Amino acid sequence: MSKFVVVSKYSFPLDANIAKASLESEGIPAHIADEHTVNMQWLYSNAIGGVRLFVPEEFETEAKAILDMNFSEDVNLAFKEKPEQCAQCSSGNVINYTKGKKPAFLLFILLGFPLFFYKHGKKCMDCGWFKET
Known part of the structure; x- marks a missing residue:
């Protein structure tokens, strides 16, 4: 049986679920702890250490690397609109x-x-x- 380790902590369950989905899409099993406690009493989040994301110990390094990736620029490029051009002078202003x-x-x-x-x-x-x- 594999030992589970905490790879990340979140203040909100939604953030933990997004991270869990990212790991599972890469084939890494993940589990969330204290999700329901924080949903019921969100003021307890900091007191109990937030919502914790666990993975098996052998996936720890790979999971942390995946969670550290920043896809902000890819999202911005995917949704970037082309500037409208003038029909008369072709200006972008x-x-x-x-x-x-x-x-x-x-x-x-x-x-x-x-x-x-x-x-x-x-x-x-x-x-x-x-x-x-």
Whole structure:
């Protein structure tokens, strides 16, 4: 029978479950301790040492290496949006813009009720092109 060792401690059970799933996806058996205690009384988390993640002793080094990996840059690259380009000048300096907001505000101040004739869209800051969305 293999001896289990703590490879990591977490304040929240969700974080421990994510780490456990990462280890199990690599074929490393993992178990979580004190998950339900912290779920029931989260103020006890620090007092009992947090939610502990256990693995068999022979997988300790490999498990710690997997848990130390940082995939933040991969996630950012996967969800990075391409900058929108202007249809007229091909500039990348396109922003979200509300056309007619200032006149609508002035009419609201002068007349006392809103006349909403403004348009939401994208505007090129280089050539002034506007596209309604």
